[in-house]
Amino acid sequence: MSRIRGGHNFYQIRLSDQKITASREMVDILLALDLNTIEIHRKSVNEGGFILYDSEIAKKKFEEPEFIDIPFRKIALDVGKNSVMANTVAIGAALGILDLGLEALKKILIETFSRKGEEVVQNNIACAEAGYKYALTNCPKCEAFGIREPEGKRLMIITGLQAIAMGAIMSGCKFYSAYPMSPSTEIMEYLASRAEEYNLVVEQAEDEIAAINMAIGASFAGVRAMTGTSGGGFALMVEGLSLIGMTETPLVIAEMQRPGPATGFPTRTEQGDLLFVLHAGHGEFPRVIFEPGTPKQAFYLTNRAFELAEKYQIPVFILSDQYLAESEWTFEELGSEKLIYNDYRLREEDLKDVEDYKRYKFSSTGISLLAVPGEAGKHLVVADSDEHDEEGHIVEDSETRIKMVQKRLLKKLPLIKKEIEAPFLYGDPSPKIVLVGHGSTYGVIKEVVDTIPKDKKAAMLHFSQIYPFSERDRFDYIGLLENADLTICIENNATEQFAKLLRSETGFEFSHQISKYDGRPFTIENLKEELHAYI
């Protein structure tokens, strides 16, 4: 919602003792803090589910069996001495219905309210307890959901944006410049909040053009840098992207998609910028695009983005969308062991054998030494947005041009391609049905594959390292697709962008396509329904 206060807002939470990775359409418990919520979401409550509400707040009494009327407001006034704590009562009640205990909630209440003083904290806790008790006593058949308090392993809870920002910090990113834009702003906020702890420079630019040019300036000067934005802001960075291409300045760019064109739906989701990001920028230069499927992938791919950007002196994108960026996931497996950090920048010592440093020296790989200006002794670093010679000075001749295009583009491409990992196959190893997705549809496709009977031999093929395509000699995913009877490309956009890309890169043509372009992510229900036609 693009309104800040007032108006309708909602959160959806899914709990399970299985691993879960997607949203569902329907809910088991609707916690309604006003009448509007009941009216809008009532039809999304599963059979056998509940609607918790307060008939005093709603100013309406519902008689249907799924309604459980709990006096949120009254309890808040009685116990907490303030009706604003009605929501705390309500959360307590929801936990009561599930019989999940209050420990976690209490911790959160303490964290949230401690700066407002001890009294507020205690009142909130009391409200939560009262709500809990009330629900426990008045709930008809709570065991229905079969949720138990989790035991053993602690789980992380993290959003896609946090995973990217944390990944950046843990990859040695030292400089982040951006301009606020939903849903990317939280990356900047996160990094700013850690600036003191890790000595980061986080600069809010006057516009996106400044943002990317600053990041380029910092990277040129020798530090790992990143920028982030959404589609509309990225549109303004396109000239800067081309500058990265020409100057061979490493940069990581996060593009968090929302539905376009133009301002579109600022707070909703879409995968509508894939081909735009792939082809953005005038002239020709290499790039890498990652589109993570989970916060975990977002974390590790961010790390890989910094590695590849610096190794090949190219732009690397973390392409994601509002859905993955902002939804919170719990899981257990993040660790720092698998992170890579190679510093490809050269300083004084590293250059002691270099007599005559040239920023764009020709080489068999197309990669030239990346010296840090001012830290490289008397060596001078000259970067140029014009076509240039090995030293970085403007040229006009045909011969140098050809060699530079080969250096910066044609020689690097095959090497970069070798770095890319194959798409991820989940389900039947020799599938007859392949559901293909990229980026944030990972979870929903995976869960849907789980619901398809084994004998139908279904699998998911998921692309998170989306461009360039990985080499087929490692894993012949095109062969796999060709051997299947049904190949369905699933995308959160209207123009089948990934299907087009795969066709243009490999010639492969999907048998079917499922597109969703209403600004909402796929849910398990609606993907299953779409699949009904084919399976």
Place this chain on the structure above:
Amino acid sequence: MSRIRGGHNFYQIRLSDQKITASREMVDILLALDLNTIEIHRKSVNEGGFILYDSEIAKKKFEEPEFIDIPFRKIALDVGKNSVMANTVAIGAALGILDLGLEALKKILIETFSRKGEEVVQNNIACAEAGYKYALTNCPKCEAFGIREPEGKRLMIITGLQAIAMGAIMSGCKFYSAYPMSPSTEIMEYLASRAEEYNLVVEQAEDEIAAINMAIGASFAGVRAMTGTSGGGFALMVEGLSLIGMTETPLVIAEMQRPGPATGFPTRTEQGDLLFVLHAGHGEFPRVIFEPGTPKQAFYLTNRAFELAEKYQIPVFILSDQYLAESEWTFEELGSEKLIYNDYRLREEDLKDVEDYKRYKFSSTGISLLAVPGEAGKHLVVADSDEHDEEGHIVEDSETRIKMVQKRLLKKLPLIKKEIEAPFLYGDPSPKIVLVGHGSTYGVIKEVVDTIPKDKKAAMLHFSQIYPFSERDRFDYIGLLENADLTICIENNATEQFAKLLRSETGFEFSHQISKYDGRPFTIENLKEELHAYI
């Protein structure tokens, strides 16, 4: 050359009594005004050709038979009383060698110098005559070239840029806003020079972002508008492009390519922005791209661009490059008869039956009425860059979103496709060899096809209406390609962009590719040489 004065500059002129449409590598006559020119271009002179020079200026005497030493400077001093007229003497001499007469040159000299006074004009004419006479007397074997002064039909001489600008004027374009950038600036200069005669508003913007937003504002307010730039400037217009997509504002955009990335080669040529222009802009919306092959096509396609932009309320591109934009062509066939002009904008009278005007009213074609704000009675025109309802007001719901995507994009696409003409086939009607090109390679491919023996059954397939692809039921160009033995895609870029596009749109795969990415256009010689390997 990106230097303004001093340094080396040259022009190449090709003369024929046949129609010619391309450049050659080699020249018959080299007119050298300094030693540098001789040194750089000497190897480009055909056997049997001449080098006209002045050994006094060159400070060097050449003894080889192809050199004709003419005292440009001395004649200028003697006859014109000023050594700067050496170049006039030289041009006179070149015409003398060809025995082409001096009438045309005299007219030009009068036009060019009349504002400097009668004396300067007369001196220049005298210099031209003296040079002419000297050459005529001293030239060994001028008849070799067999050029006769053209008779009969007068011919036009025009550049691609002039053709586009003239096309815009003759299509009712009333507003042009842009920011200077080579090689697009001349469009703005041309239109500015005609502003008085045709009541045009030509505004130099503070940057390209303002340029496109101004053009959008003018179009929204009800006049035909256009902007133009080169790749780097267009990169800054990408957000505005997306705004056109969302607000459905008609606009014609000229993108004159030069070699990138970034600043690249500001004064040279490349076809490196095709896929960029095709996919530019966040979110999804329709567009049309024309890439003319000759000034004539540029003229008519500009007219068609205005028609389609307004009919479908979309952005239409004239994509071209420095080569076509700036080289001067002579030909005979431009006329105003075939031009179309339909005014799709609605004013007072046109709307008299509309009760409740809605800017984005749903319709079977996806096209809504385009009213002119303030000229449409009390009807209000509301355009919005957010997702909106039929009236143009911000919405958030899924249902309206889906209908708007269908309206603005999915319904229009097939209709637009029907408007596109098939690619142009030249040569054998059932070819075994097909040379495929797009845009400015038209001339050189056509002339090369003419040199291939008829029994090899060669043809050119040229795309000037480049996106979307035309429907195959009119002309099955893919069938034609599939029936050929050898299909060669010829492009002035390094990443085979058109070949990729054709593959992604049709699945067709070329058997071979010829790429040139040194910033120079193909010449007849170098294309023939490249073809040697295959033919």
Place this chain on the structure above:
Amino acid sequence: MPTSEDYKSQVPAWCPGCGNFQILSTIKQALIELGIEPWEVLVVSGIGQAGKLPHYIKCHTFNGLHGRTLPVATAAKLANHSLHVIAVAGDGDCYGEGGNHFLHTIRRNPNISLFVHNNQIYGLTKGQASPTTAEGTYTTIQPYGVLQEAMNPLAMAISQNCSFVARGFAGDQEHLKELMKAAIKHKGFALLDILQPCVTFNKINTFKWYRDRVYRLGDDYDPYNRNKAFEKSLEWGDKIPNGIFYKYEREIFEERVPAIQEKPLVRQKFSLEEVKHEIEKFY
């Protein structure tokens, strides 16, 4: 004469208590008092809380991109100068993302009014610093406080000889209405910077904060003195002057663009007959 009913439109999606409500009702009132009908006015806006405003008035609307209000407004005015064109922007919109257009539109001097809802914060994106946020203010992105000196839009406008430079306060609607009317009536580019409390994200510059500080420029103040106006525009702190700081009468852009001297561009009919001799020039 239009009535307030004529200007009724969508229900605003602003926070309860937001200063934008006062600005909205004041604009409507100003238009009504000037006798301008909804179909005679085009409001161009960008993206931000301020940018939503035209949806809440009945009028021709172009709600474009964040920061790009002025180029659209200028060109629309050139295309049809019979329309009243009002540009509405946020402080981030106009002075941040759109800073370059602000500068160059002043130089062009089209007959447009620019109303900037200056809440000294990015409202829609939830509270980052804008160019006018006070130095030292803490935000989620500026945990050390804003390190830049706040921009002074009035001083900047005066420095470039902007033809009308004024400031009002959302909480003083009577005065604001007069300033709006003066801006709309003024022939030339008119900047009206409006102090607008953002009750959700700007906890410093509240209604009270402004009320304690603002005062109206007196009758003795001479807005035609550029140097004095500049000096006045630097006053900000315990006392914040509102009113018309500077006026400079000069020819407007529309009077200088030759093509539109006879009639608006949009009313000039095109005829191929009249232009077709253009081709002849190339023979």
Place this chain on the structure above:
Amino acid sequence: MPTSEDYKSQVPAWCPGCGNFQILSTIKQALIELGIEPWEVLVVSGIGQAGKLPHYIKCHTFNGLHGRTLPVATAAKLANHSLHVIAVAGDGDCYGEGGNHFLHTIRRNPNISLFVHNNQIYGLTKGQASPTTAEGTYTTIQPYGVLQEAMNPLAMAISQNCSFVARGFAGDQEHLKELMKAAIKHKGFALLDILQPCVTFNKINTFKWYRDRVYRLGDDYDPYNRNKAFEKSLEWGDKIPNGIFYKYEREIFEERVPAIQEKPLVRQKFSLEEVKHEIEKFY
């Protein structure tokens, strides 16, 4: 001590007689006299005739995009504040395409010198009006003469409290050199606008035109008075003052950004060990 030999680089591709030659030799001279070695200085430039300058000096160079000099320079300085950073731009580059960065860099106040080769024209693209081209000037795109009032960069800088505002003339190299040295030595963002004749496209503002008009601000001029400086910055016509118009000592950006107080960012080694506890915060 560096010598002029140390600073020798590519042969300039400027028109014979262009004012850029004087600026080039003066910069070299200033650097030499300040004892700055080539590897201690980074020159950031954009696109235009001025933008080519760093290729003609031996120094670290980032020759980036048209108009984007200042964001690159600011960030490079933040990344390594041990470098001397000089930004070089054309008038179109800096005040046209790059106008927004000019405004906001003033607010940031990094310790950078900005030299603007102000030839009042677009040189490289062959003679269109720039923001500083005089009103009424005829060009190929402005056949009716420029309709806008020329921008006043000094007044704008002063209006935003820029910490050093000066103007010099390519034809007065001695004075220019002193101004350059002062700008480089000044702690804070220093604007030096340089009147540079473009002998090919600007036939009005020639060497002679300037010579007939420019004068140096006298010793009695007080650059610390903002209002007076503003007044002075409006003087342009028969008399054109050159010199340091305004100075304002304030903390520079690099002193305010906490991360770089101990040492330049570029010298801070990264160790995964030191950050890996970050993950723990999400449990």
